[in-house]
Amino acid sequence: MSEMAAIVDKLCRASEREYYNPYEALAWPDSVDMNEWYTTPQFISIYGTAAYEAMSEEARKKLSFFEAVNFFSLNIHGEKSLIEGLAKRLYAKDTKPVSPYLHHFLDEENKHMIYFGGFCMRYAGKVYPDRKIVFDREYARGEEDFLFFVKVMIFEEIVDFYNVKMGLDENLNPVARQINMLHHRDEARHLVFGRKLVAELFDRFSPEWDAETLAGVREYLQGYLLTTWKEYYNPAVYKDAGLNEAYELQKSAMEHPVCRAHRAEVSKSCIKFLVDHSILLDAPVL
Amino acid sequence: MKTETDVKSQLREWISSASKKAEKIAVADDTPIIEQRIITSLQVMDLILYIEQLTDRPIDAEDLKPGTFKDINTIYKNFFEGSNDN
Numbered sequence: 159m160s161e162m163a164a165i166v167d168k169l170c171r172a173s174e175r176e177y178y179n180p181y182e183a184l185a186w187p188d189s190v191d192m193n194e195w196y197t198t199p200q201f202i203s204i205y206g207t208a209a210y211e212a213m214s215e216e217a218r219k220k221l222s223f224f225e226a227v228n229f230f231s232l233n234i235h236g237e238k239s240l241i242e243g244l245a246k247r248l249y250a251k252d253t254k255p256v257s258p259y260l261h262h263f264l265d266e267e268n269k270h271m272i273y274f275g276g277f278c279m280r281y282a283g284k285v286y287p288d289r290k291i292v293f294d295r296e297y298a299r300g301e302e303d304f305l306f307f308v309k310v311m312i313f314e315e316i317v318d319f320y321n322v323k324m325g326l327d328e329n330l331n332p333v334a335r336q337i338n339m340l341h342h343r344d345e346a347r348h349l350v351f352g353r354k355l356v357a358e359l360f361d362r363f364s365p366e367w368d369a370e371t372l373a374g375v376r377e378y379l380q381g382y383l384l385t386t387w388k389e390y391y392n393p394a395v396y397k398d399a400g401l402n403e404a405y406e407l408q409k410s411a412m413e414h415p416v417c418r419a420h421r422a423e424v425s426k427s428c429i430k431f432l433v434d435h436s437i438l439l440d441a442p443v444l
Numbered sequence: 445m446k447t448e449t450d451v452k453s454q455l456r457e458w459i460s461s462a463s464k465k466a467e468k469i470a471v472a473d474d475t476p477i478i479e480q481r482i483i484t485s486l487q488v489m490d491l492i493l494y495i496e497q498l499t500d501r502p503i504d505a506e507d508l509k510p511g512t513f514k515d516i517n518t519i520y521k522n523f524f525e526g527s528n529d530n
Contacts, residue, residue, distance in 0.1 A: 287504035289489045293478065381486040388489065394502055405497040 165354050166259045169347050173262035176343070180269040184336055190281045193219055194331040196226035198324050203391045206416025209407055221399040224282070226334050228395045229320065230274040231286035233341070236313045237267045237274075239290075243306045252303055259351060266344040273337045286394055290385070298371045300363025305375065307359060308437065309382055311352035315428040316386060318345045357435050379432070380442040387421050387444055388412065418444065451498065451524050455516050458494050462487055473516040488513060495523050 190196075199218060202225050204210045213221065244264050247253040253260070278285045297305075318341075324330060325339030364372060391411050393404035401407060411417050421444040432438040446454075456471050463482045469475070477483045483491060491513065492503050503523070512522050 287502060287506065289492045289503070289505050291485055291488045291505050291508065293485045378484075378486070381484065385486045385489055393493065393496070405493065408493070 160255075162354060162358055163255060165351065166256050169351055170258050170262060172347055173259070173266065173344075178269075180272045183340055184273060184276070184333065186276060186280060186333065190223070190331060190333065192223060195219055195222050195327075195329050196331050196334045197222040197229065198327045198330065200420075201225075201320055201324065203417070204396070204407060204411045204414075205420070207407075207411050207414050209401065209410075217400065221395070221401070224395040224398045227278050227282040227284075228286050228390070228392045229317075230278050230337070231288075232389050233274045233317060234271055234278070234285055235288040235290065236310075236317070237271050240310055240313075241267050241271075243310070247303065247306075252300065256351075256355060263348060263351070266348070270341055270344065273340060277333065277337060286392060289389065298363075298367050300359060301367065301371060301375065304356070304359040304363055305378070307352060308356045308379065308432075311349070311356050312379075312383060312428055313386060314345055314348055314352060316424055318342060318349060319424045321345060353431060356437070360435060360437055376438055379438060383425065383429075383442055384444060387425075391417075446498075448520065448524070452516050452520055454498065455519060458491070459483060459516070462490060471516070473520075476515055478513055483513070491519075495519070499523055499527065 193216065196219075199205060199222065202210065202218070202222055204221075210218070241264055244260050244267070247257075248260050248264075249257050275285065321338045321342035325335060325342050327335060330338075364375075367375070388408075391408045393408045396404035396407050425444060429438065429441045433441060452473055456473075459471050459477055459482060463469075463471075464484070464487075465482055469480065469482060471477065471482060475482065478485075478488075492505065496503055511518065513519055
């Protein structure tokens, strides 16, 4: 049995053992109290900026609610495209050996969206819209599959950093905390799978790519990392929290040294993996 | 209220400064900015944010059709026409 097949087998057995009903895993109160924390203060996107320092605790808690709605919305959009991509790759030629695990991956991502959507629609009455667009284009052999799974990996590794920390933060509203905790429980397996598959696809296909394709993949991934982060700084969140000059605030937070250091810290492990596997040649400036 | 000329000029300036193309191209109102890779798919998110800022209205990428960002004339038609005093 190959290393990948052994991992797929092990992960499938773990997913079967931990199979659960998403409608029973959480107790949903009818409403939530705006005077609670929904995002750990240090993880609020504008934490460290002058605008954050000027806010009262009450205003910060309100902002933490809309930041959580944005975080859960990003997860919904990420998982929607993930589900589309996973379904397309079920029993496809190049990904057939991992199909048994793709069934679990699909099932678990759908369950996560039930939590995320449940929170956003019950308590905010909306999901923040997606701003990501992908244009159709021609790909070299294996390039599209590689880009799909490496994007999933980047997205999920950043999300999981927050899930781990916020799933343990007893100062958070219990529903917000439990959603983070439940998400991490399945994501831990997805992350193992993601890293193995990304390395395997890159090693299998990249030697066939010409220099232009490889350079294009690297440039795209650097841009993807930055774009992924920009989505955490959502002007619509700032407007909903009652903050002025939302677009200017987004730009200044992206540039702020505290926010830059935070992004570097959260992305550190993922970027190290990409550089160690020569997928990226050096760490991008985030 | 901004005129059509003002808006198109702002869009042109934003696109020129955002473009990472090594050889800078003069962007006209009918230059195909996506086809010529002056703006990449990843940069469209920033462009959407910029248009939201100019119009003060949110944009849902789900509602967008292929060709929405084809060139400055099309962007103007899709997001600004009818909301400006021209």
